[in-house]
Amino acid sequence: MKKGIILKALSGFYYVEDLQSKEMIQCRSRGLFRKKKITPLVGDTVHFLVEPDGNGYVMEILPRKNELVRPPIANVDLALVVFSVKEPDFNVKLLDRFLAVIEANQIKPVIVLTKMDLLSDEEQTLIAPTIQYYREIGYEVIKTSSKQQLGVHLIEDFIENRIVVICGQSGVGKSSLLNAIDQTLNLQVNEISKALGRGKHTTRHVELHKLGQGLIADTPGFSSLDLDQLEPNDLSECFVEFYERSNHCKFRGCLHENEPRCAVKEAVDTGGILPTRYENYLQFLTEIKSRKPKY
Ligand SMILES: Nc1nc2c(ncn2[C@@H]2O[C@H](COP(=O)(O)OP(=O)(O)O)[C@@H](O)[C@H]2O)c(=O)[nH]1
Ligand SMILES: [Mg+2]
Ligand SMILES: [Zn+2]
Structure with a gap:
């Protein structure tokens, strides 16, 4: 059996890149994993076979390092969290939300x-302390202009x-950035006015693009991130500088709300x-606490 990685999933087909020949094979799924209701995801490393008529079949999904629900991608190593400093304005609340959800998935954010x-x-001077803060708590912050x-x-x-997944609101310049890295990508760049327009819900498929020596998914869906999978106690772990300090809190399991010391x-x-x-943390905590039980 051959080994490959799923680069694209579309209408029941999986487009698998053969790790050896680098050929792209169109596959359907046929493996035993289907009995367990596991669906192959973009990013999965799989065993597949190609029948004499040229049809490919995904037979086995190799163990996943992680899996994101939205966008549906497995084995993500890194998330590029993209924010424009202007047009649209830098949105710190959304940044903290992205960081929390990415941390919860144990993926490294940049x-x-x-x-x-x-x-x-x-304006650069005004934004500098914020950038400095995020660097101090351990995040890489890269300033770019495509x-x-x-x-x-x-x-x-x-x-x-x-x-890599690249995430951020539409209009922040994700596609432009990827195009700047590799002109042959030719991703569509949207006029800012259109990109920010409401109701623009193009259901796009998820696809990993080859970019330099890596694979990257440009994912419009990531902007509607929520904190679904987090429990109140998990949240502070996703705020790295809170987590570091929390063993100095008087109470174990301190939610850093109204507890003394x-x-x-x-x-x-x-x-x-x-x-x-801290404000964003408290707001997310309230959101998580007031979330309706799932069952
Ligand atoms: N001034 C400036 N405009 C940019 C830059 N990058 C992107 N834009 C503009 O921002 C708009 C949205 O860009 P796009 O790449 O489609 O954003 P996406 O929706 O995040 O993929 C377009 O009008 C781009 O021309 C940049 O570095 N500088
Ligand atoms: Mg785009
Ligand atoms: Zn505390």
Whole structure:
């Protein structure tokens, strides 16, 4: 049997790249995994066979490192979390939401700021402390401008030998960035006015594109991220700088809300934690607590 990776799933077909020959084989699924109601996902490494008539069949899905629900991709190594610094404005709340959900999936996030060319020197100075904060808590923050080819090669280095999802609101410049890395990709770039228009729900298939030495999925669906899979106690683990401090809280399982002698709240008061991070944390916590039970 041959071994390959699913690069695209569309209308019941899986497009599998043969790891050896690099050929793309159109496959249907036939393996025993179907009895267990497991569906192959883009990003899956699979065993497949090709019959003499040329039809391919996915026979076995190799164990997954992780799997995202939205977008449906398996074995994601890295998430590029893309925000424009302008048009649309940098959205810190959405950034914290993305980071929390990505952390919950145990995927490494890298923050990518786009459209740096649109910022005046003064505006750059204003945004600098925020960037510094996210770097201090351990995130890579890459400043880019596709228009000026700024920071583009840095992204390329991150992608190497990895399965990467690129996420962010529409209009932030994801497709432009990927095109800047590799012109042959030719991804559609949308006018900002159209991209931000409401009701634009193009149901697009998920596909991994080869980009440099890696694979990347440009995923419009990621913007409607929610905190579905998190429990109240999990949330603080997804705020890395909270988690580090939480063993200094008086109570184990402290939710950093109204508990006395809470190390997180103390850090907010003394300037160690960015107030917006804490506000966003509290809001997500409320959301999780008020979520309707699933059953
Ligand atoms: N000034 C400037 N505009 C950009 C840049 N990158 C993208 N844009 C514009 O932002 C709009 C949306 O870009 P697109 O790549 O389609 O965003 P996507 O929806 O995230 O894929 C387009 O009008 C682009 O021309 C940039 O680096 N600088
Ligand atoms: Mg796009
Ligand atoms: Zn606490």
